[in-house]
Amino acid sequence: MISRDKSASLFETANQYFPGGVNSPVRAFRSVGGTPLFIEKGDGPYIWDADGNKFIDFCCSWGPLILGHNNPKVRKNIIGAVENGTSFGAPTVWENKLAETIISNHRYLEKIRFVSSGTEAAMSAIRLARGVTGRSKIIKFEGCYHGHVDALLVKAGSGLATLGTSTSAGVPEAYARETIVLPLNDRAAVEQAIEDYKDDIACVAIEPIPANNGLLIQDIEFLRFLREITKREGIILLFDEVISGFRVGFEGAAGLYDIQPDVLAFGKIIGGGMPVGAYASSAEIMAHVAPEGDVYQAGTLSGNPVAMAAGTAQLEACLEEGFYEELERKTKLLIDTILTHTKAKGYQFNMFHRGSVFWLAFSDKIAIRKSSEIDPDSMKYFTVLHKELLDRGVYIGPSGYEVGFVSAAHSDEDILASAEAFKAALDVAFSAE
Numbered sequence: 001m002i003s004r005d006k007s008a009s010l011f012e013t014a015n016q017y018f019p020g021g022v023n024s025p026v027r028a029f030r031s032v033g034g035t036p037l038f039i040e041k042g043d044g045p046y047i048w049d050a051d052g053n054k055f056i057d058f059c060c061s062w063g064p065l066i067l068g069h070n071n072p073k074v075r076k077n078i079i080g081a082v083e084n085g086t087s088f089g090a091p092t093v094w095e096n097k098l099a100e101t102i103i104s105n106h107r108y109l110e111k112i113r114f115v116s117s118g119t120e121a122a123m124s125a126i127r128l129a130r131g132v133t134g135r136s137k138i139i140k141f142e143g144c145y146h147g148h149v150d151a152l153l154v155k156a157g158s159g160l161a162t163l164g165t166s167t168s169a170g171v172p173e174a175y176a177r178e179t180i181v182l183p184l185n186d187r188a189a190v191e192q193a194i195e196d197y198k199d200d201i202a203c204v205a206i207e208p209i210p211a212n213n214g215l216l217i218q219d220i221e222f223l224r225f226l227r228e229i230t231k232r233e234g235i236i237l238l239f240d241e242v243i244s245g246f247r248v249g250f251e252g253a254a255g256l257y258d259i260q261p262d263v264l265a266f267g268k269i270i271g272g273g274m275p276v277g278a279y280a281s282s283a284e285i286m287a288h289v290a291p292e293g294d295v296y297q298a299g300t301l302s303g304n305p306v307a308m309a310a311g312t313a314q315l316e317a318c319l320e321e322g323f324y325e326e327l328e329r330k331t332k333l334l335i336d337t338i339l340t341h342t343k344a345k346g347y348q349f350n351m352f353h354r355g356s357v358f359w360l361a362f363s364d365k366i367a368i369r370k371s372s373e374i375d376p377d378s379m380k381y382f383t384v385l386h387k388e389l390l391d392r393g394v395y396i397g398p399s400g401y402e403v404g405f406v407s408a409a410h411s412d413e414d415i416l417a418s419a420e421a422f423k424a425a426l427d428v429a430f431s432a433e
Helices: 005-014 072-082 093-103 118-133 187-197 220-233 252-257 305-318 323-345 376-391 412-431
Strands: 039-043 046-049 054-057 111-115 137-141 179-182 201-206 236-240 263-267 277-281 350-354 357-361
Touching: 054 412, 072 305, 093 111, 093 277, 093 305, 111 118, 118 137, 118 201, 118 236, 118 263, 118 277, 137 187, 179 187, 187 201, 187 220, 201 220, 220 236, 220 252, 236 252, 252 263, 305 323, 323 350, 323 357, 323 412, 357 376, 376 412
Parallel strands: 137 179, 137 201, 201 236, 236 263
Antiparallel strands: 039 046, 046 054, 111 277, 263 277, 350 357
């Protein structure tokens, strides 16, 4: 068992300063138990905690570190930018460079606006949709997360297509009533909601590859249906690609599935590990954004030169020939090695993936497309698995509903060593039944 003494001491101190001792809820380890690890260093595919424990990392800061930790090219750009200052509240050449890198390599984008987080990107994209259409309601889907925006911290009401109710204190029910929450992969629910409220619906928002509540890979025909019905009814289709953007391919899920949404929201990878977000669309739609149009959105640190420089270095690496194919090969190597073992053992276990995003499911289902199809009781296996993996030097996010990520820094040796750790940890998890 690894020592967490220093992390435990740091966490005790942190509890004096922060709610729950953390600055983002899932970091608290409440779903897996024990003390959260305080990380001191990352390099390549590895992280080290305050107690000196070394781990192969498949959390990758929840996705942004597609090149791994402390990538030399990203680090060089960050240092070069910082040497000239950290923030100006004025345009810099780095904004132009990152925008050119993105737009010139993404067939569905003409203009972009940088912000400071994925939440801000989704919030701004929805405001833009309302400004363009002059309508107020939005449709979102159970199992999709679009940041901690008031109107999106909403669960479904009773019935097939009803207005939502808030899932967080501090969110007025009036805000929640502007949101219609529907089950994923359900055409009838979408059709009914649009029939009932179509004159009021500004936007249909979806993670085209839902990856915040399991990896709920959608039937491509459902996504095509959303594109068709929104276009027919003059509704904005928003793809939230904060996770999938530049992760499953440079053009994200939109490019992978060859579906052009009206607006896209980005984050994570485009900042190279620095805080960043963006929303983007056609020049016509983006013309509604201030100062060109009347949809107001601003940010002192938007387009921060340090984040823009880091993102430019990272995305240039992502454009190298064969980059995404190699990432997927390594991801499949991890998954296939683990599943060969679990199938031979007869465990109710599966792994799903798109590109270099993967998810562990304690189920024998060959597809899980809705959050309601995840058995909450299965998380007892994940709790054991997480602890056993830590003891074997592998770090994954401390929630069974979260996905994992493979980076370009993971070698085949890292992958195979991790697969052995997974196999041994799963043996313990299933023997605890």
